Amino acid sequence: MPETEIxxxxxxxxxxxxxxRERQCRYVVSDGGSEAVFCGGRTKEGSSWCPWHRQLVYTKPPSGGAKAGRGFVLPRSG
Known part of the structure; x- marks a missing residue:
């Protein structure tokens, strides 16, 4: 199934x-400075990020037995 472009x-x-405010993306987009600037785009229920930034933050684990935890891919041990 082809992925839809976000x-x-x-x-x-x-x-x-x-x-x-509630349901605004909390991804920091500022390049430093005195005050953090957040994306502010619309989020889905239960998410801190808009779909665009969510795809940057979360990655699908590769097939082959890698362990995944809390949205991050952990390397195989051994």
């Missing part, structure tokens, strides 16, 4: 921590 969130949604 659109990149608009930069118009970007916001600061004090203005961040």
């Amino acid at each position: 659109p990149e969130p608009s930069s118009r949604d970007r916001t600061t921590l004090v203005k961040l």
